[in-house]
Amino acid sequence: MSDELDEIQAIFFEECTEGLTIAEEGLSAMAAGDVSADVIAGVFRAVHSIKGGSGAFGHGALQAFSHRFENVLDEVRAGHIPPTADVTRIMLGAFDLLSDHVAAAQSGSAFPDDAAMLEQLDAILASKGAAIEDSIPAPVAEADEFGFTPVAAVVEDFDSFGFEPVMVDLDDLAPAEPAGWTVRFGPSRGAMANGAEPMLVIRELEDMGGQVMGVDISRLPGLRDLDPEDGYLIWTIVLPATVDEQAIRDCFDFVAPDSLIEIGRAELSAVAPVADATMPIAMPVIEEVERPALTLVADNIAPAVEKAKADVPGQTIRVDLGKLDQLLNLVGELVIRGSILSDRLSPTDQERVELPELSRLTRQIQDNVMSLRAQPIRQAFSRVPRMLRDLMAETGKQVSLETTGEMTEVDKGVIEKIGDPLTHMIRNAVDHGIESPEERIAAGKPAEGTIRLSAEQKGARIVVRIADDGRGINRERVRAKAVERGIIAADAQLSDEDIDSLICAPGFSTAETISNISGRGVGMDVVRSNVEALGGRLEIHSVPGEGTTFSMALPLTLAILDGMIVRLGKQRYVLPLTNVIETVQPAPGQVQATSPTSEVIELRGNYLPVRRVGEMFGLSDHRKPEESLVIIVESEAAGHVGLMVDTIDNRREVVIKSLEDNLHPIRGLGGATVLGDGSIALILDIDALVVATGFKSALKGMAA
């Protein structure tokens, strides 16, 4: 520890040197006529820091002198003493002496004689800077001739907050016989605000041998008038005579000053006056106090709740996250049971048992539980600014950050899990996207790059975008690298988007030198699979020379989905209803082949691509289009697309059960669910499905 202290002390003296430089510059500026608030505040802060550290390292003389110097600076800063030429001249003198003090403390040599200077400083304080030459040095009672006397603040290192120390005068205590201490403590409203907890004070007193003798509940109002944030109780605590009074007072250090605090030497009998309204002896105190309240509950619960609502806006309660999860799970089970009931009961029976009403209520509970778990995404964004500063320092690049939509609410589980992908994409943007200032200027851009971080809700998804205005993806290089790594064939025909998405291919890295920043062994492929594991999608949009945008589309919740149940052969699948635009029963000739592998559907004069979902999952059927149904869905990546299925069963809310616990992520599938009859259906991830079909090689991984 002492080595460590020496080391810290060395840093303190470095800080002193810096502080002295700042103070000197500021005072010189003041002497030259610049007496702006910033300059004065800078000098004040420098001297203040020296004082703070000197005390901590036991340099009493330095501390005492800097304290007196600071007093004058504080008055100048507050505008009480005008920074006239005379005042500034004396402060420059004080500065010189402060430098000597620092040097003496550092070398351990004798302190400089500062008595004369202290007199001058005190004179300024006493005369408020007016006519210094004539003023008699004000007598300063506590300063001895060396001026070393530590000031009051230094001695009371545990000062309470203006807490008026109690009604007992020290003189009165002197003749006391060795009676025990009696403490009366009535925490005020303020004593429970600001994170303070009066119960800790009582515990601390108990640890010192104190015993709670009773609680005065006479101030306790009826439940109707009870303000849950106010303090009504007064505890009486008895402590042994051997306990030091200061130790008792210390316990009340942080108790709000308007609380009732009485500390006195007293016989036990002195407790008696409060006995009328006082519950006897300690242990059952809480129970006893609660009993009268409980009898009121039945009568008054409704008004009390209303009152609580009216009087205490924004009141909160902490709940263990595990309990919320349990609740969410149970609601999920409730939804499944509801589905089973609606499967088994005829529509008339459903009405008879009021199933629709039950479903509506279940839905409301569900929404409520979801909103309990929702948090602003700001929590995930908050670590970005710090990270960017570090990245700028490492790379020498200049980047400013713009964020929008940070109040968008998302499930807490999602927030916790997007931190890592977000971090990596920001690193990626700074490392690969944003150019060096020189490069940017040469390209006609401002030297400082910009990263825009945004979040917005789109239907049941939240879209998080990380956009940089850097150089964009170098497609030629990406392509060459992908060929070199054997990820694609040398003659593969790829669109720009296909090439961009190659950077998420496993084992791909374009950085010519693995940098300290992005090259941590985690590639964009891991980012993508993390996002997909959350039921989200990652998209890349890049314009050479203008920048790259990564979009993460994430589910708002990880639990429940409004779905359409479709049939493919004997299998049933769930399509998320939020993606569905309309369903079409194709007429003969409405679906046409444009190549051996692609088809389109003509819809009100437009042609939309059609995918046969059954074929994509290897359920080869050769139905005619007119015997099938085409569901028009909206996808992020490809706009409106038709998905061909055999039939539609019905519409249903389903509880998403993750597959990832047991299986690797399967592109195209968002999970599974249990249907009303107990059978299992797979949930389709439309966007992944559409993207995958546009990219033939990816299909291989999808055969379910």
Add this chain to the structure above:
Amino acid sequence: MSKLILTVDDSASMRMLLKASLTAQGFKIESADDGQHGLERMHEVKPDLLITDINMPRMDGFELIEAVRAVPEFRGTPILVLSTEFSDDKKARAREAGATGWITKPFDATKLGAAIRRVCP
């Protein structure tokens, strides 16, 4: 479970001193070098207790306390001010901003530990 404390002070030596003396007493310490960083670190580390200096560049201690209290999640987090300032005005301002207590520098490590346990057992 050792308590996690975030200390905010613009002086590196003060941060190190706090860290050294409080780590020795079984606390876990994170630190930040001004109010702005302090607020960011609050969100990152979610400490059991915040100890902050008052005079700092870029968001002083009062502003930091107000900003922290404005976050519902931190409404009940104890906040101690550790400052060489000691005027009643400043203390009243700190309490108004939402501070739980005030400790005047220089501090005695043992007493500081006791004071911490007083608000954060």
